[in-house]
Amino acid sequence: MRGYLDTQKSRLGTTNFHQIPINAPKCPFHNFQRDGLMQTLVPKGRANYEPNSLAEAGEDAGPRACPDAGFTTFPANNERNDPAEKLRIRADLFADHFSQARLFFCSQTENEQAHIASALVFELSKVTLDHVRARVVGQLRNIDEDLAKRVAKGLATDLPARIKPAKAAIDMAPSDALSIQKDDRPDIKGRKVAILFAEGSDKDTIYKLRTQIEKAGGSTFLVAPKVGGIPVSGGTLKADGQLAGSPSVLFDAVASVLTEEAANKLSREGAAVQWFMDAFGHCKTIAHDQASRVLLDKAGVEFDEGIVALADFIKVGTRRRWDREPKVRDLA
Secondary structure (H helix, E strand, O other): OOOOHHHHHHHHOOOOHHHOOOOOOOOOOOOOOOOOOOOOOOOOOOOOOOOOOHHHHOOOOOOOOOOOOOOOOOOOOOOOOOOOOOOOOOOHHHHOOOHHHHHHHHOOOHHHHHHHHHHHHHHHOOOOOHHHHHHHHHHHOOOOHHHHHHHHHHOOOOOOOOOOOOOOOOOOOOOHHHOOOOOOOOOOOOOEEEEEEOOOOEHHHHHHHHHHHHHOOOEEEEEEOOOEEEEEEOEEEEEOEEHHHOOHHHOOEEEEEOOHHHHHHHOOOHHHHHHHHHHHHOOOEEEEOHHHHHHHHHOOOOOOOOEEEHHHHHHHOOOOOHHHHHHHOOOO
16 A cells, blocks of 8 residues: 555545555455445444444444554654653643633623533433433532533433542633624614515605615615515505515614504514514514514514614614513523
8 A cells, every 4th residue: 555645545546545455455454445436345233433422321332543553653763852761741731621611611791601512411421321421410510510400400410520620720811802792883874674574665764764774884684575566655665585584683683664454464474473583582682663563462562672663773773682581492
């Protein structure tokens, strides 16, 4: 076999070059490669990395290095270290796996910490091996005890023993620069606002709102049940996107300019109700006229400082309303 992996891959076009008969080694070999061109083997079991702990669950853990015939470092010593032995040395700092994680977690707002804990619960809920979940939570205790307790509670499991770190984490002063919410701006500059309208909506109101937003440094995106020229009060207006294809998750804030008739009609359309439900659930500012109240009620929108009249939108801005979150979901 040629000596350079990159040469094999470029000439033969595959990481599986060792399966080509002319290139195959005479001695048996095993690896974790599953994909790529010219894959002719049929790997069994789900182990595709090493080390793993699948054997603890009674599963095939895959190939392991042979202590007798596996790779060993050439014993010659030509490096600048103790001539009595060949060493590969890293600074102790390389063993500190938790200080930065602790700094990051401690720098977040309470809401952001709840998001982190909930995200860990979400991902670990997909893990089918109990001992793996326990190991992860045991490692979390090296970052923050409260974080580990919240994740364990979210998984409905007992708090496992703390796993001893290679190097204990050190406490550092929190940094506001690491928090997205602490660095949030209340203004509209650089933000994108969706304006929902339909047949009969007041064109002047839409134009006035759009002008205010753009003057404040934001941009607007007109959303309607249909694209093209829609008859509105004062002429026709073309939408930038169709309602079902322009979900509110794409925008920093939303506003609606509707007639009572259009709002009642949209309240029977799932896409319109979901549009407001998602905006409320994602803690976004929602500006509305009086006619849109029926849609907001249908979407389960509870009024707070982020649910405002159109005239107050510029003053309120597009800041996310994180204090709303307990109304819409349970976090760890």
